[in-house]
Amino acid sequence: MGTHSADEGNRSTTDLQLIDCDVHQMWAHPDEVVQYLPDHWTGRGIDVPTTPWPSPVGLMRDDAGPDSGAPAGSDPDMMCEQHIEPYDIEYVVLNATGMLTLGVTPNEHYAAALASAQNDWLVEHWLETADCFKGGLVVAPQAPHRAAEEIERLGDHPDIVQVQMASVGRTPYGRREHWPIYEAAAKYDLPIALHIGPEGMGTSPPHTPAGYPSSYFERHALTNTSLMGQLTSMLLGGVFEEFGTDLVLIEGGFAWLPYLRWRLDKDWRGLRDQTPWIDRRPSEYISEHVRVTTQPLPEPDDPDHLRYMFEMIDARETVLFASDYPHWDADDPRLAFPPLEDDLERRIFRENAAELYGL
Amino acid sequence: MGTHSADEGNRSTTDLQLIDCDVHQMWAHPDEVVQYLPDHWTGRGIDVPTTPWPSPVGLMRDDAGPDSGAPAGSDPDMMCEQHIEPYDIEYVVLNATGMLTLGVTPNEHYAAALASAQNDWLVEHWLETADCFKGGLVVAPQAPHRAAEEIERLGDHPDIVQVQMASVGRTPYGRREHWPIYEAAAKYDLPIALHIGPEGMGTSPPHTPAGYPSSYFERHALTNTSLMGQLTSMLLGGVFEEFGTDLVLIEGGFAWLPYLRWRLDKDWRGLRDQTPWIDRRPSEYISEHVRVTTQPLPEPDDPDHLRYMFEMIDARETVLFASDYPHWDADDPRLAFPPLEDDLERRIFRENAAELYGL
Secondary structure, three states: OEOOOOOOOOOOHHHOOEEEEEEOOOOOOOHHHHOOOOHHHHHHOOOOOOOOOOOOOOOEOHHHOOOOOOOOOOOHHHHHHHHHOOOOEEEEEEOOOOOOOHHHOOOHHHHHHHHHHHHHHHHHHHHOOOOOEEEEEEOOOOOHHHHHHHHHHHOOOOOEEEEEEEOOOOOOOOOHHHHHHHHHHHHOOOOEEEEOOOOOOOOOOOOEOOEOOOOHHHHHHOOHHHHHHHHHHHHHHOHHHHHOOOEEEEOOOOOOHHHHHHHHHHHHHHHHHHOOOOOOOHHHHHHHHEEEEOOOOOOOOOHHHHHHHHHHOOHHHHEEOOOOOOEOOOEOOOOOOOOOOHHHHHHHHHHHHHHHHOO | OEOOOOOOOOOOHHHOOEEEEEEOOOOOOOHHHHOOOOHHHHHHOOOOOOOOOOOOOOOEOHHHOOOOOOOOOOOHHHHHHHHHOOOOEEEEEEOOOOOOOHHHOOOHHHHHHHHHHHHHHHHHHHHOOOOOEEEEEEOOOOOHHHHHHHHHHHOOOOOEEEEEEEOOOOOOOOOHHHHHHHHHHHHOOOOEEEEOOOOOOOOOOOOEOOEOOOOHHHHHHOOHHHHHHHHHHHHHHOHHHHHOOOEEEEOOOOOOHHHHHHHHHHHHHHHHHHOOOOOOOHHHHHHHHEEEEOOOOOOOOOHHHHHHHHHHOOHHHHEEOOOOOOEOOOEOOOOOOOOOOHHHHHHHHHHHHHHHHOO
16 A cells, blocks of 8 residues: 655544545455356456566455455455445445456457447446445457447446446557547447556567566566657547547556656647647647546655646646555555645546546 | 757856757768678668658758758757757767667677767778767677677777667676676776667567557657666666666666656665665665756757656756757757756756766
């Protein structure tokens, strides 16, 4: 759990109004999801790439698994008791553990079927069991037309608040082959959410052109690169301009955003002949359409550096609180943040998410 | 040419003491270099991957090519007259155009031979013609033992100030197969310099796991990822700890460094069981051993944001001025920078480089 310097932070829960934009639910057993698959796909459980970077600390909080031995995050009641009620969280946005690598599965037909099964499970086992649960509709980016059909199928469910895709698919997300997804998402006014995880797995190239990182530590530091690539592709490809799409970048940090905002703005002056469909400076699109989640929150020695960072990236509009419960490095909203101006704190902890998701 | 907001900057040259850490020399004709190759490699000129991302503005300043029609940067006298003398530059560090992609050539034997030829040309045609020229010794990272031999061959030349490698090779640079390079470089007290360029070319994976960028604009925004990968690999692999290597990261920006410093420090607390050879916080190694060049200098709307950024990345120790002459987006030292504190300005424009290179 993230903690900031000892003499700062330490909010009481009653100070905070919270929407948690990244909580991971899990099935107790794969059959919970497999039951929704067409028969011809049911033989092998759920077969998507799993991480080849073992973590020395595991991936989940040891205390977050039910006594039954089922995975952490698989019991809605326990999630409420352990996380949602103690922090008095108004809504959590569920992003399913176990489906983050669906986008790098080579078989796009299987990926699309699995996404639909996952969404049926999400609706029945989670969204319809408590008012605080909101969910991301999982789609397979490597099958764009199937993804659009899935959005048509469930996009108007009142508790579906975004379309969730793996942070990497087969090609960068700004390219035209993905536009049916954005057209459907726009019809239902749903943001596109990308969650890091599948970089370097399945059909994905490594995290950087330097090659595959060695350790979980090295890999964990470089999960942001997929988000840099997708943001740049979607912006310069014209997705924000064409569809008014909002893009949520989850768990890949944000302290790289000054680099991209400034570089894109400077290059736009000299190179925009290549993107005549981009009418405004790239940083304006980013402030208007791109949202980033906080966990894992950086903890610079000087808390002012985090405040400068928030200023540089227009955090009053762009930053959303996320805990990443029940992962090992989840952030505690009472401890992780240094003191912030009241208005900025309200924007990050609740209002930016409420506006984005219409809550 | 970079220019900052109209009412700031505008130094006169006499105010500045300058060392320019990234200037690109070029051969007038490939035969200048080919003449130094073993006979069996001379048949095809110089055959390394070239960029597949055409730039709408070209790659070089239109006014930097000699009247003969030879490439920009190929005439030492013209470089002096156009760049070095007008800005009163004390030293320029030469990083050869045309050899940046040598590291992604599949044939490591050819790459090593070409590196040696390039270095012979560098010494005879440049370093021995003017006192202001300092040079990077090009080596082929995909042939580490040949690279070490090349450092042994020319590493004690008084005008060789660093070992220059492509920003991407066959595997991340922290891995043990590259250690013979660092051992040799340490013997001659030479920093390792990585220059962006070959990402996504030859044997290199794309810039990010999202896939190949489409336009030169998109590619230009994402050249930093290779440097993020190599810095992380070398730090966590133990290169700084083992050899005291200094690492110079050229032309890939620096405003992503807060992300990496903070993320690595935070993760080190939880994950350092995987890297027991790293005794100190990662950011301490970065401040001590990693240097970044300025061009293309970011130009945020609020110049204070650049000043904050310099504070966050410990610029008094880590940032080196570079113009990138004669490239299209070269920075003019009199115009590109907002006013900085005198001491910081001296460190960036001259002293950090003088200390690093022993000038």
